[in-house]
Amino acid sequence: MHTGTGPRITVFAAALAATFGAAYGVGTGLAPVVEEPAPAAHDEHGAPVPTAGGDDGHEGRKSAPAGGLQISEAGYTLDLDTSRVTAGRRTELSFTVRDDQGRAVTAYRREHDKELHLIVAARDLGTYRHLHPARAADGTWSTPVDLPRAGGYRVFADFTPARRGAENLTLGADLAAAGPYAPRGLPAPDATAETDGYDVRLTGALRPERASELRLTVSRDGRPVTDLQPYLGAYGHLVALRSGDLAYLHVHPNGAPGDGATKPGPTVSFTATAPSAGAYRLFLDFRHAGKVRTAAFTVRAGQTHGAAPGPSAHTAEPDTGHGH
Template sequence: MGISTAAKLGGFAVVAVAVFGGAYGIGTAVGPVGTTPPAASSASSASSASSGVHEPGGLRASERGYTLAVNTTGFVEGQPRQLEFRITGPDGAAVTAFDPNHDRRMHLIMARRDLSGYQHLHPALGADGVWRVPAAFADAGEYRLFADFVPRALKQNLTLGAGISVSGDPRPVPLPPPSDIAHVDESGYAVRLSGHPVVGEAKLVLSVSRGGTPVTDLQRYLGAYGHLVALREGDLGYLHVHPEPSAVAGPDITFSAAFPSAGRYRLYLDFQHGGVVRTAEFTVTVGDTGPQPPAPSKAGDGHGHGH
């Protein structure tokens, strides 16, 4: 059914919930290419606080004593090279003990400041504590790297962020308008997004089809039938969620997320079919608030039970 992503509700049961939010101004000094990052309004901040959401991941290079240190510089658009980075711990030494998180010890997400150029990589950890992965950037510009991991000593997921520059001729890409359908390259795959993104918890269902036929034999990728990342326009606050456990391999993949503030976000769904991992991308507009309870009727019984 064709529903507007920004305007219609879909109610769905979920298990896994990842929350990000809080002060929108954190990290906004480095906004997308060619734009001025929006500032948080007091209303949005109050809404975030009342929704119980927390600060987005990836806005800082250091958190809870852990730091993301990128060793590689000098990237040029279109030229592959090895990307190296370390995670240092509270003692300043490189961390080498990590717990698996969604089947991997490290997820490296990369996107340009205008939310184009998304990549999801899985580096290898060397005995020297350096993570290494081949990387290439098709377009010049400023990029944000997100290291998503669980230090064994902390037993808690962290997402740290750092910026890198890619030299060349930067050509900003306008953020596509919101849509509830994403077509995946020339492969014939399409993904429909149903849900009502609002400040606070939102239920999202992504339905995969190919050539108009629902896909019912999705393959597990990172332990699930889909993997979802969301980035907030402006400061690139990071949300990483996985769907509820499901024995049904599509077409629907259900997520729950807590958006921290009104505004525009870019969603990236990774899914695997036919042995190939593909990515569907969406722009969503998050409304100010969720559904509100009805106001008490003046003709009620005096206890707020008006109808």
């Protein structure tokens, strides 16, 4: 492990605790945060799976931690060079992935058109960024980031080393955005979301420790969108983060562009498994008319969605963004 990582993490953790205490992030909406049971193991895309055999629909299995909860796993460590930024100011975020000898990893397996996917999310899940940083020859990754609100954030690096036999990993590290801080809560659950003039409707249920289908249907001006464009090799990408500890699920759609069966909208179908009961925030990325957009939903694992409840007085549109 890189010799400079431990001290830096320790100092940052102490500073973050002193600055923000037990509250995290800044976002939109007000709702109680749900305390979650122990999280679960994840598959090659960060989705949790049972520890014995495949996903056979049985619940109640003991599981290992879900993706993104650890800074080190399977001999790899996320070495975050930028641990603090200023809210509202564009900053270069840099980091390195190191192996168990402390060496920077410079070879990755390309997945969904990229060597590494970077997610930055506020602790309250009100701000979300799906970024694709550039890698230098020495293994250092960097990308500009502009976080709008002060508070605690989590950085997720989703990647697969090129080393033979290596599996997909999602490593996580804390990031602080300095500035005036006012905690806010999670938006209320709702089966519909609006983003940039598009309406997205969620049907299906996210189930604890059980695979289930989630269907997201995109429309614009009351008409179904039937010409979604491929984005990173798919018609949509879905990231789910658990409220409270930000356990990470990165699931991908059923089917792919050009497979002869998958249509370019209006519905994108996913199969996902929640590591536990509780509240989650779902972020759907899709491309249309040459631009990537993000629709965000709050759901509770085990609750079926399809009939939207009345709007919450505290719900506002989330802050989302991309970097390519």
